[in-house]
Amino acid sequence: MQGVETATAEAQTLRERKKAATADALHRAAMELAIERGLTEVTVEAIVEAAEVSRRTFSNYFANKEDALLHGERDRLNQFLLALRRRPAVEPAWQAVRASTRSLFDEGGDPDPEWVAQSRLIRRHPSLVGQQFARHASFEEDVADELARRGADRMRARLMAAAFTASLRVGTDVWLERRGEGSLSDEIDQMLATMGERFD
Incomplete structure (x- = not known):
């Protein structure tokens, strides 16, 4: 029985990896095409052709090209949430938020180049700004839930x-x-430090 359960778990893990790889491939194709041609010239058909998958496969993962382009941001936000959940339970909430932000950068404090490219794209296109806003609203709820679990009252969270x-x-x-002068991690940390004066 244990062998069957192990095989099932391994099969699920393999499927999850394949699904993640397909989503990443579509996201990368969308990013490369948007950078090369400009967002308005990118179509879902061009994305699936570049990723070598079917239109139906695309629809299984993303609602539209904007959704595919913002996939990388979703992963980064989930990475932050995971880091926040791993912070010590006794750590003050805002300190935990500030410390968890380091998970968004590499060891040298530099951002993922794809994040930078995506951020520049978003600034140029209202359709991406709108989807990012909706995604951040949902993300804020997740962060608030986590902070409430850490003891903050709901409004403060x-x-x-x-x-x-x-x-x-x-x-x-x-x-x-x-134009990317200085450190993005330092810039954001300074923003958090300033904002944190209200929460310390």
Whole structure:
């Protein structure tokens, strides 16, 4: 019986890896085409052709090309949530948020180049801004839920979650306006430090 359960778990893991690989391939194809041609010239048909999958496969993963382009951001936000859940339970909520933000960068504090490219695309296209806003609203709820579990009252948890996403957005915008001068991680951390004065 144990062997059957192990085989089933391994099969599920393999399917999950294949699904993740397909989503990543579609996302990368969408990004490369958007950078090469501009977002308005990119079609779902071009994305599936570049990723070598069917239109039906695309529809199983994404609602439209904007959704595919923002897939990388979804992964980064989930990475942050995982890091937040792993922080010590006794750590003050805002300190946990600030520390978890490091999960968004590599060991040197640099951003993923794809994040930078995606952020620049988003700034140029209202359709992406709208989808990002909707995604951040959902993400804020997840962050607020986690902070409430850490002991913050619901209103305070929601305020902290909104302050975090605002700091992330504004820090990224300021860094991009400076054409990437300095460290993005430092820019965002400074935003969080300033915002955190209200929560310490």
